[in-house]
Amino acid sequence: MSEAEGIKALRTEAAQWLAEHLTGKYAPLRHRGGSGDGDAFPELRKEWERELASGRWTCPGWPPEHGGRGLSIAEQVAFQEEYGLAGGPGRMGHIGEGLVGPTLIAFGTDDQKSRFLPGILNGTEFWCQGYSEPSAGSDLGNIKTRARLDPATGDWLVTGQKVWTSLAHLSDWIFVLARCEEGSVGRNGLIFLLIKIDQPGVEIRPIRQIGGGAEFNEVFFADARAHARDVVGQPGDGWRIAMALLGFERGISTLGQQMSFAQELDLIIEIAKENGTALRPAIRHRIARAWIGLRAMRYLAMRVLSTDPDGDVQREGLSYKYHWSNWHRDLGKLAMDVLGPEANIISDDWRRERLQQLFLFSRADTIYGGTNEIQLNILAEQGLGMPREPRGTSK
Amino acid sequence: MNLDLTADQRAIRDEAGRFLDENSSSKDVRRIVDAGGGTDEALWRTVARDLGWCAMSIPEECGGLGLDMTEMSLLMEVCGAHLACMPLWSTACLAAPLLVETGNERARETLLPAIAGGEISATVAWPALAHAEQLIAISVTARPEGEGYRLEGEVAMVADLPGADLILVPARLPDGTVALFALDRTLPLKITVLKTLDATRPLGALSLTDLAVPAEGRVDENGIGASAAERALAFGILGLAAEQLGAARAVMDLTLAYIGERVQFGRTIASFQAIKHRCAKLEVDFAEARSLVYGAAAGFSDWSGEEANAEVAAARVLASELLFRAAEESIQLHGGVGFTWEYDPHLYFKRAQASNALLGAPEGHLDAIADAIIGRGAEA
Numbered sequence: 202m203s204e205a206e207g208i209k210a211l212r213t214e215a216a217q218w219l220a221e222h223l224t225g226k227y228a229p230l231r232h233r234g235g236s237g238d239g240d241a242f243p244e245l246r247k248e249w250e251r252e253l254a255s256g257r258w259t260c261p262g263w264p265p266e267h268g269g270r271g272l273s274i275a276e277q278v279a280f281q282e283e284y285g286l287a288g289g290p291g292r293m294g295h296i297g298e299g300l301v302g303p304t305l306i307a308f309g310t311d312d313q314k315s316r317f318l319p320g321i322l323n324g325t326e327f328w329c330q331g332y333s334e335p336s337a338g339s340d341l342g343n344i345k346t347r348a349r350l351d352p353a354t355g356d357w358l359v360t361g362q363k364v365w366t367s368l369a370h371l372s373d374w375i376f377v378l379a380r381c382e383e384g385s386v387g388r389n390g391l392i393f394l395l396i397k398i399d400q401p402g403v404e405i406r407p408i409r410q411i412g413g414g415a416e417f418n419e420v421f422f423a424d425a426r427a428h429a430r431d432v433v434g435q436p437g438d439g440w441r442i443a444m445a446l447l448g449f450e451r452g453i454s455t456l457g458q459q460m461s462f463a464q465e466l467d468l469i470i471e472i473a474k475e476n477g478t479a480l481r482p483a484i485r486h487r488i489a490r491a492w493i494g495l496r497a498m499r500y501l502a503m504r505v506l507s508t509d510p511d512g513d514v515q516r517e518g519l520s521y522k523y524h525w526s527n528w529h530r531d532l533g534k535l536a537m538d539v540l541g542p543e544a545n546i547i548s549d550d551w552r553r554e555r556l557q558q559l560f561l562f563s564r565a566d567t568i569y570g571g572t573n574e575i576q577l578n579i580l581a582e583q584g585l586g587m588p589r590e591p592r593g594t595s596k
Numbered sequence: 597m598n599l600d601l602t603a604d605q606r607a608i609r610d611e612a613g614r615f616l617d618e619n620s621s622s623k624d625v626r627r628i629v630d631a632g633g634g635t636d637e638a639l640w641r642t643v644a645r646d647l648g649w650c651a652m653s654i655p656e657e658c659g660g661l662g663l664d665m666t667e668m669s670l671l672m673e674v675c676g677a678h679l680a681c682m683p684l685w686s687t688a689c690l691a692a693p694l695l696v697e698t699g700n701e702r703a704r705e706t707l708l709p710a711i712a713g714g715e716i717s718a719t720v721a722w723p724a725l726a727h728a729e730q731l732i733a734i735s736v737t738a739r740p741e742g743e744g745y746r747l748e749g750e751v752a753m754v755a756d757l758p759g760a761d762l763i764l765v766p767a768r769l770p771d772g773t774v775a776l777f778a779l780d781r782t783l784p785l786k787i788t789v790l791k792t793l794d795a796t797r798p799l800g801a802l803s804l805t806d807l808a809v810p811a812e813g814r815v816d817e818n819g820i821g822a823s824a825a826e827r828a829l830a831f832g833i834l835g836l837a838a839e840q841l842g843a844a845r846a847v848m849d850l851t852l853a854y855i856g857e858r859v860q861f862g863r864t865i866a867s868f869q870a871i872k873h874r875c876a877k878l879e880v881d882f883a884e885a886r887s888l889v890y891g892a893a894a895g896f897s898d899w900s901g902e903e904a905n906a907e908v909a910a911a912r913v914l915a916s917e918l919l920f921r922a923a924e925e926s927i928q929l930h931g932g933v934g935f936t937w938e939y940d941p942h943l944y945f946k947r948a949q950a951s952n953a954l955l956g957a958p959e960g961h962l963d964a965i966a967d968a969i970i971g972r973g974a975e976a
């Protein structure tokens with residue numbers, strides 16, 4: 202079978218499977234649980250993870266020896282697109298599958314792989330990301346949470362606070378970046394730990410969000426215990442592991458995400474035609490611009506995911522996050538303007554509800570994963586070779 | 597669809613870049629500009645005859661290399677970066693595609709091979725239209741007389757007209773068909789060279805007064821149909837977008853070089869975050885515009901006229917806006933010297949505004965995209 206035929210077959214298999222399984226009790230999950238909407242139907246979405254696992258659709262990009270299908274990038278993209286087209290819900294297992302798994306496969310011990318990968322693969326253990334702290338947001342190197350070695354056991358005792366931790370209240374494990382060397386500053390002296398959430402030293406407090414729900418949380422640690430065997434990499438090497446983890450998000454899921462972006466745009470066009478705003482020249486131009494932005498996103502993603510990106514492509518890839526997140530935010534505003542005064546009215550009209558969610562939740566897109574301003578700094582410094590931002594001295 | 601550039605494509609781009617670095621530097625461009633504009637004849641001869649750039653997208657059976665749109669758009673990008681003063685766009689992106697789409701035997705056996713071989717330059721006297729439906733806007737008329745025709749009408753602005761060896765004129769027959777005429781310089785054409793702010797691309801006004809054209813002057817096969825015109829125009833529009841993209845990159849690089857050297861308040865002005873962020877935003881716009889140009893070029897040969905229309909319109913809107921912003925930011929970030937004749941930003945600034953208006957300004961392209969994805973205004 203040629204590569205193209207293989208991809209076609211995979212698409213058919215995925216589309217069929219999703220059509221058969223994303224129905225019945227799972228039907229309400231369609232289009233739900235995306236970024237910002239992470240607390241929608243949590244228990245049902247966990248069940249959905251196990252359903253996916255039964256069809257071998259969790260972790261399809263992982264190598265076969267770890268239980269994946271070993272799909273190529275093009276195949277993973279095809280699956281993501283089918284998933285998006287089918288309205289597949291935001292993945293509760295995303296952090297495990299996309300971040301923790303690849304990190305453990307690359308840097309973990311055999312013991313770690315054998316204890317953690319199966320839970321991720323089977324949709325039975327869920328993970329969250331403990332990076333941000335009250336004083337370490339954009340400036341992630343300013344982490345204050347401390348990890349102290351317990352000489353008796355070799356375990357690490359963790360004290361401090363994380364914040365904005367998505368899905369912590371629904372997770373079994375958290376990976377934490379903490380300071381393990383007394384007096385160290387910045388990127389040095391950090392450790393990357395895997396910590397079990399269900400223990401006395403860990404407390405989770407949900408934070409109510411812009412949409413009224415609570416996807417993210419504060420996580421407090423008071424001598425919480427991370428076992429000696431749950432350090433990834435070496436103590437002191439945490440920054441490198443933490444950054445590598447972020448690097449595994451190569452944006453494959455973004456092509457699936459574009460499918461739901463396209464559906465959102467279609468919905469806006471549909472409503473604009475119904476309520477007559479589609480006749481207004483200014484709205485027509487904004488819709489045309491949204492379409493242009495989506496085409497650009499698609500082509501840029503295809504170039505970034507290409508097998509042999511040249512230097513130009515690598516530089517242009519740095520624009521991707523800024524582009525899609527701002528595009529999506531603008532789409533939310535366009536949706537509201539097309540709805541007009543009705544946009545303000547809460548009702549159970551699912552179309553309006555979806556666009557209101559788009560409007561509110563897309564505000565997070567330009568904050569998490571590196572804010573707009575940080576993206577522009579990265580573009581200027583790494584992409585264009587401009588001078589780095591000076592560091593201040595305030596605490 | 598695969599958007600990776602092949603090794604051959606990269607080589608074409610890189611060699612073209614090296615050639616123009618040497619032969620169309622700012623000094624070369626200024627020689628033309630200071631003389632009031634025109635074509636760099638020596639440059640054009642080499643490009644057309646020796647390097648065969650005009651042959652790229654012409655089918656092999658018409659003497660060309662039969663390559664995809666991607667190669668041509670890479671060349672246009674490089675030309676744009678150098679503001680190269682030569683009629684490559686009008687010859688290879690306007691005239692050749694129109695002949696390929698609509699030409700008769702003479703067009704295919706004589707004219708296209710002459711273009712491919714770099715023997716002649718050519719242009720098309722389109723009205724300032726962006727879309728084939730505006731074929732209605734064609735005001736030149738052709739009246740059959742004996743074996744031949746009589747042409748009458750004016751086209752106010754034709755790119756590269758003053759130096760063109762071959763002038764393709766779409767003209768309306770009494771029955772409404774739009775025919776294509778190939779006029780050469782032996783005919784008594786009235787060409788007025790226009791004085792332009794942007795001296796890097798000559799423009800002329802064409803005036804035809806009861807011009808007798810022999811039968812073989814008509815070179816279309818069955819008239820210019822809407823979809824053929826659409827594809828030919830789409831080629832031109834995409835070529836222009838690629839050229840604008842290249843010009844934008846060059847003026848951005850010029851700016852980055854300057855602000856990396858200029859010191860104020862004890863630091864380079866490139867170290868100010870307000871300035872970094874403006875450059876970074878341009879970079880985002882550039883990545884978007886380039887992706888659209890490459891995407892449209894890669895898909896071009898598979899698309900219908902209508903699909904190609906929306907895709908190239910998208911590339912064109914972003915490339916036009918990008919070039920203008922990049923050029924105006926260049927002037928601003930250069931400070932006082934940005935306002936001088938001596939520094940280069942003004943060359944790009946003028947090119948930006950002039951090329952923005954060629955083959956339809958962005959608003960018209962946005963209208964066309966809206967029509968395609970929402971439906972016509974009236975029916976919506």
Ligand SMILES: Cc1cc2nc3c(=O)[nH]c(=O)nc-3n(C[C@H](O)[C@H](O)[C@H](O)COP(=O)(O)OP(=O)(O)OC[C@H]3O[C@@H](n4cnc5c(N)ncnc54)[C@H](O)[C@@H]3O)c2cc1C
Nearest residue numbers: 330331332333338339365366367565568569570572574575
């Ligand atoms: C929905 C959501 C989910 C999240 N989930 C997680 C999670 O699961 N795990 C986790 O660890 N974190 C998570 N985060 C946190 C997120 O990564 C941070 O919010 C983000 O890094 C910004 O940090 P901050 O909130 O402290 O803002 P700050 O860093 O205080 O930024 C405030 C403003 O200042 C600007 N700013 C900061 N530094 C600069 C600079 N150098 N130059 C110019 N401007 C600057 C920022 O761009 C921003 O506009 C989540 C956030 C959101 C919104």
